[in-house]
Amino acid sequence: MKRTTYIVVAGVVLLFGLSWVLHAVSMSGEADGVARAFMITIAAFLTLAIYSFLYKDNPFYKFAEHLYVGVSAAYWMCQAFWSTIVGNLFPRLSEGLSNYFQQPYQASDWNITYWIPVILGIMLLMRLTQKYGWMSRWPLAMIVGTTAGLNFVRYLRSDFIVQVSSTFMPLLGEDPHGWQGFGAFFSNLDLSASGQLAAIVSNWVIFFGVICGIIYFYFSKEHSGAFGRASRLGIWILMITFGASFGYTVMGRISLLVGRITFLFRDWLEIIS
Amino acid sequence: MSNLGVIISLLVIFGGLTWLLFRSIKGREVDRRVIFVFIFLAVAAPILFPITFQEHASPVVKGLFDHIDNLPPGSRVLISFDYDPAMAPEVQPMANAISLHCLDRGHKVVFMSLWATGQTLLFNTLQDVIRPEFPDLIDGVDFVSTGYKAGNEGVLNVIVSDFKKMFPTDVNGVPLDSAVIFDEINSCADFDLIVALGGGRPGPKEWVLFVGDPADVPIGVGVAAVVAPQLYPYYPRQIIGMLGGVKGAAEYESELAHRHERFKDMAQPGLKMMGPQTLAHIVIMCFIVIGNVVFFRSRRREGR
Numbered sequence: 025m026k027r028t029t030y031i032v033v034a035g036v037v038l039l040f041g042l043s044w045v046l047h048a049v050s051m052s053g054e055a056d057g058v059a060r061a062f063m064i065t066i067a068a069f070l071t072l073a074i075y076s077f078l079y080k081d082n083p084f085y086k087f088a089e090h091l092y093v094g095v096s097a098a099y100w101m102c103q104a105f106w107s108t109i110v111g112n113l114f115p116r117l118s119e120g121l122s123n124y125f126q127q128p129y130q131a132s133d134w135n136i137t138y139w140i141p142v143i144l145g146i147m148l149l150m151r152l153t154q155k156y157g158w159m160s161r162w163p164l165a166m167i168v169g170t171t172a173g174l175n176f177v178r179y180l181r182s183d184f185i186v187q188v189s190s191t192f193m194p195l196l197g198e199d200p201h202g203w204q205g206f207g208a209f210f211s212n213l214d215l216s217a218s219g220q221l222a223a224i225v226s227n228w229v230i231f232f233g234v235i236c237g238i239i240y241f242y243f244s245k246e247h248s249g250a251f252g253r254a255s256r257l258g259i260w261i262l263m264i265t266f267g268a269s270f271g272y273t274v275m276g277r278i279s280l281l282v283g284r285i286t287f288l289f290r291d292w293l294e295i296i297s
Numbered sequence: 298m299s300n301l302g303v304i305i306s307l308l309v310i311f312g313g314l315t316w317l318l319f320r321s322i323k324g325r326e327v328d329r330r331v332i333f334v335f336i337f338l339a340v341a342a343p344i345l346f347p348i349t350f351q352e353h354a355s356p357v358v359k360g361l362f363d364h365i366d367n368l369p370p371g372s373r374v375l376i377s378f379d380y381d382p383a384m385a386p387e388v389q390p391m392a393n394a395i396s397l398h399c400l401d402r403g404h405k406v407v408f409m410s411l412w413a414t415g416q417t418l419l420f421n422t423l424q425d426v427i428r429p430e431f432p433d434l435i436d437g438v439d440f441v442s443t444g445y446k447a448g449n450e451g452v453l454n455v456i457v458s459d460f461k462k463m464f465p466t467d468v469n470g471v472p473l474d475s476a477v478i479f480d481e482i483n484s485c486a487d488f489d490l491i492v493a494l495g496g497g498r499p500g501p502k503e504w505v506l507f508v509g510d511p512a513d514v515p516i517g518v519g520v521a522a523v524v525a526p527q528l529y530p531y532y533p534r535q536i537i538g539m540l541g542g543v544k545g546a547a548e549y550e551s552e553l554a555h556r557h558e559r560f561k562d563m564a565q566p567g568l569k570m571m572g573p574q575t576l577a578h579i580v581i582m583c584f585i586v587i588g589n590v591v592f593f594r595s596r597r598r599e600g601r
Binding site for chain 1: 337341344345446541577
């Protein structure tokens with residue numbers, strides 16, 4: 025490493041060390057003040073380390089990135105072991121194991137079939153060995169099959185049948201009153217977002233939007249004439265939808281930035297309340 | 298001081314943007330890091346010098362608000378915290394506002410989580426928001442937290458027909474059979490409303506697929522902005538209302554403060570975040586305009 029790198033690292037360590045000391049002093053009255061001061065300082069350091077990538081790739085970013093990946097993997101492994109195997113399986117499997125892990129044994133739930141996931145789990149781990157790696161294909165097939173079977177009916181109903189029926193909108197007014205003629209429509213004209221006019225316009229947009237969107241993906245007929253115009257409208261609908269999605273994504277990312285900057289200003293620098 | 302700070306910040310930001318526009322028109326490149334600095338300023342300035350905007354609930358937010366408001370007191374509501382700290386800045390304000398609203402209306406609320414990380418955030422809501430606001434409510438009678446249960450969609454698949462099979466005890470280890478709130482609750486079908494908060498998997502979409510549609514239970518959702526467009530097709534037939542991102546949270550908080558005197562002066566983190574949101578979006582739009590102006594000018598120059 026270059027000399028300047030050492031100086032920068034020493035400077036950063038010194039800066040955040042000083043931050044820890046200052047926070048610890050200001051929190052000296054609290055029971056876990058020193059530990060909390062350390063956590064705030066580390067959180068601030070990691071936040072800034074991650075954002076430092078915006079300037080350019082650097083060792084602080086690399087350190088924060090690797091730490092994040094490592095901690096996440098370890099956290100989820102522990103969670104899976106303690107919540108699924110210890111929390112869900114052992115209390116239904118063995119009194120001895122339940123007692124060992126200090127879990128209440130659920131004798132009424134005992135069932136010999138619970139040994140099947142145990143065996144399948146062990147077979148899945150066989151992937152780590154070269155000789156018996158083939159055994160992991162069976163539980164994997166079981167997982168894929170079960171997920172597909174479980175999801176098939178749910179998705180078919182909620183994402184297909186109900187969605188198709190939801191596309192058939194009342195084009196001339198919503199329930200419960202429906203369309204009662206132009207006289208009633210204009211005498212009760214409501215221009216608000218929840219009014220009847222907005223509902224009618226919205227329903228027409230959904231109806232034509234879906235039809236034109238489908239036409240755009242229909243390639244068995246040449247996209248010319250009226251069919252071509254509908255197809256072009258379809259691509260516009262798709263672009264507007266992608267734009268809305270992008271807008272929402274930007275909003276989500278800005279929210280995260282607001283959260284981190286608020287943390288830095290409030291908890292670390294203590295310049296806002 | 299605050300107003301002066303806002304004015305100076307706006308002058309710096311928009312003065313800088315104008316300078317960038319002229320610089321770009323002259324054909325000089327703008328380093329991408331300059332854009333990051335402007336976004337930082339646009340977000341940091343309204344945090345230091347708060348700018349607040351008026352929000353009005355849109356029909357999609359009002360759908361959930363009105364449903365909670367119109368349920369008779371004593372109705373059973375399930376709120377699921379299916380998110381992690383990465384989504385918390387957006388979803389936690391919704392979780393707090395909806396929980397307060399339900400308990401204020403006298404509903405019996407069951408809290409749960411399908412995400413391990415959601416349990417801690419649920420604890421934060423109970424400890425920092427609900428306990429101070431409703432010190433007289435009794436755990437197990439007025440509300441209960443069943444905590445986190447591993448199993449993702451598998452949990453939903455079971456609780457849709459038998460809730461206590463997956464959650465025999467609450468988060469403190471007290472059997473649910475002894476909790477008064479669970480006297481008339483056997484499955485998810487016994488809830489009058491389910492509010493799914495999150496944005497990942499399992500999340501609001503899985504609640505619709507595995508519980509809402511099969512059990513015919515009204516579902517309301519509060520989601521991170523990134524996934525909001527994916528859930529719009531479910532409104533209004535499969536979900537009764539939706540809070541999308543921090544804008545949805547701000548609209549809900551605004552409606553709550555507007556219609557319930559008790560929450561007039563409550564903390565409104567969602568509404569507070571709309572200042573930085575608005576300014577950052579304006580800056581992004583300015584950069585899009587600058588980019589387009591420069592692009593069309595350079596194209597015209599090439600055409601000559």
